[in-house]
Amino acid sequence: MIQVILPRNLQILAGVGRVVELEVAAPVTQRTVLDALEAAHPALLGTVRDRVTKQRRPMIRFFACEEDHSDETVDTPLPDEVASGKEPLLIIGAIAGG
Amino acid sequence: MSGVRVLVGTRKGAFVLSSDAGRKSWKVDGPHFAGWEIYHVKGSPADPDRLYASQTSGWFGQVLQRSNDGGKTWEAAGNDFRYDGPTGTHQWYDGSPHPWEFKRVWHLEPSLNDPDKIYAGAEDAALFESGDGGQTWAELPGLRTHATASGWAPGAGGLCLHTIVLDPTNADRMYIAISAAGVFRSDDAGKTWRPANKGLRSNTMPDEDAEVGHCVHRIAMHPSRPDVLFMQKHWDVMRTDDGAESWREISGNLPTDFGFVVDVNANEPDTVYVIPITSDSHHFVPDGKLRVYRSKAGGDDWEALTKGLPQKDCYVNVLRDAMDVDALDPCGIYFGTSGGQVYGSADGGDTWNAIVRDLPGVLSVEVQTLE
Numbered sequence: 001m002i003q004v005i006l007p008r009n010l011q012i013l014a015g016v017g018r019v020v021e022l023e024v025a026a027p028v029t030q031r032t033v034l035d036a037l038e039a040a041h042p043a044l045l046g047t048v049r050d051r052v053t054k055q056r057r058p059m060i061r062f063f064a065c066e067e068d069h070s071d072e073t074v075d076t077p078l079p080d081e082v083a084s085g086k087e088p089l090l091i092i093g094a095i096a097g098g
Numbered sequence: 099m100s101g102v103r104v105l106v107g108t109r110k111g112a113f114v115l116s117s118d119a120g121r122k123s124w125k126v127d128g129p130h131f132a133g134w135e136i137y138h139v140k141g142s143p144a145d146p147d148r149l150y151a152s153q154t155s156g157w158f159g160q161v162l163q164r165s166n167d168g169g170k171t172w173e174a175a176g177n178d179f180r181y182d183g184p185t186g187t188h189q190w191y192d193g194s195p196h197p198w199e200f201k202r203v204w205h206l207e208p209s210l211n212d213p214d215k216i217y218a219g220a221e222d223a224a225l226f227e228s229g230d231g232g233q234t235w236a237e238l239p240g241l242r243t244h245a246t247a248s249g250w251a252p253g254a255g256g257l258c259l260h261t262i263v264l265d266p267t268n269a270d271r272m273y274i275a276i277s278a279a280g281v282f283r284s285d286d287a288g289k290t291w292r293p294a295n296k297g298l299r300s301n302t303m304p305d306e307d308a309e310v311g312h313c314v315h316r317i318a319m320h321p322s323r324p325d326v327l328f329m330q331k332h333w334d335v336m337r338t339d340d341g342a343e344s345w346r347e348i349s350g351n352l353p354t355d356f357g358f359v360v361d362v363n364a365n366e367p368d369t370v371y372v373i374p375i376t377s378d379s380h381h382f383v384p385d386g387k388l389r390v391y392r393s394k395a396g397g398d399d400w401e402a403l404t405k406g407l408p409q410k411d412c413y414v415n416v417l418r419d420a421m422d423v424d425a426l427d428p429c430g431i432y433f434g435t436s437g438g439q440v441y442g443s444a445d446g447g448d449t450w451n452a453i454v455r456d457l458p459g460v461l462s463v464e465v466q467t468l469e
Contacts, residue, residue, distance in 0.1 A: 008133065009133050009155065012131070012132065012133070013131075013158075013161060013174065043161070043174035046177050047155075047158040051180075057159060059157045060157065094157070
């Protein structure tokens with residue numbers, strides 16, 4: 001199971017806890033993880049990435065294994081630790097405004 | 099027993115204030131959608147338990163919420179607001195062309211007789227319509243593609259469609275207002291539009307009485323007299339008696355005619371309320387005094403209403419969607435401030451009380467009168 005950690009506002013919106021577990025078939029990428037996340041929780045459609053272009057919203061970041069994966073393409077495989085469920089994919093609302 | 103429900107949108111969530119018809123004792127429920135900006139919450143006139151809320155965030159975008167039980171529980175509805183067809187450009191603040199981009203929904207206007215039908219006014223300016231309770235949305239593109247649209251420019255809050263007024267006697271007629279394009283009227287249920295700004299003068303434009311470009315902040319109608327509209331423009335309070343064919347100024351003796359809100363007493367169509375704000379650079383009330391001004395003559399002659407409102411050291415603002423009236427007799431008037439206070443008057447404005455004092459900054463106030 002893939003683990004995804006959501007920011008608090010999206011936890012409330014989706015009615016879930018901090019960690020969401022998802023079944024994701026290989027390859028495990030931003031696109032496939034977010035496809036599974038939105039399929040399981042349709043309230044999140046459009047809140048993390050654009051509905052049409054599938055690009056992340058400007059003030060969203062993707063962290064995993066102490067690295068920033070935000071600017072990788074949506075089809076780049078995420079680290080093996082994420083794919084195996086050992087480490088979570090963190091969806092972060094960027095710090096802005098103090 | 100009848101009662102009143104006040105729906106409050108704030109910078110950090112929504113609140114529902116409720117009272118019986120006496121309007122003395124209030125229950126405060128919320129925050130709903132804590133942490134999100136709630137630009138607007140409004141109930142269906144056809145089914146008061148059906149509420150809609152525009153929930154927005156610079157981080158997470160636009161969410162549309164719906165309640166079927168008067169705000170006790172909510173569910174996310176559809177948030178796919180997609181412009182219909184190619185989007186061109188509008189003017190940017192410096193006059194350069196700027197691409198049209200969807201940012202948020204400012205205002206929700208449910209149909210007068212169908213709980214599942216609702217209009218949404220967006221930034222960048224566009225009008226959307228849903229016929230299935232907000233699950234799916236379609237743009238009414240005749241407005242955004244109007245021949246003048248490439249010349250529309252944003253106000254300080256953005257290029258926002260913030261006011262939608264439906265004519266209760268003519269299902270095909272509606273008015274919208276855009277900052278800073280002005281008022282537009284449709285006589286075919288939103289398919290086509292024409293500017294309705296004759297009589298407005300704005301010194302922010304090279305041609306002061308141009309067909310479009312006016313920063314209209316709010317328009318209000320009494321349902322018994324749909325051809326009479328009142329307007330708070332950026333500067334100037336205005337009135338039309340002919341369905342916005344022409345406007346005349348009614349600022350009269352107001353201490354300043356800048357402001358955002360305007361509303362009409364539910365029982366007296368010529369009793370109008372505004373809250374003067376110092377200026378466009380000083381978005382707070384004049385002289386440290388929070389005063390509602392009432393005209394019982396449909397404008398020109400205004401009296402300050404101060405009983406129960408702070409009359410020293412007060413520097414709040416009241417935004418364009420943050421005043422409404424109930425339908426009881428005497429009429430109740432309600433408004434929310436940038437300081438998080440929601441004030442109410444149960445006697446047409448003669449006396450005021452703070453229903454709640456310490457909410458996040460208030461963006462919108464809507465009132466439901468419950469049977």
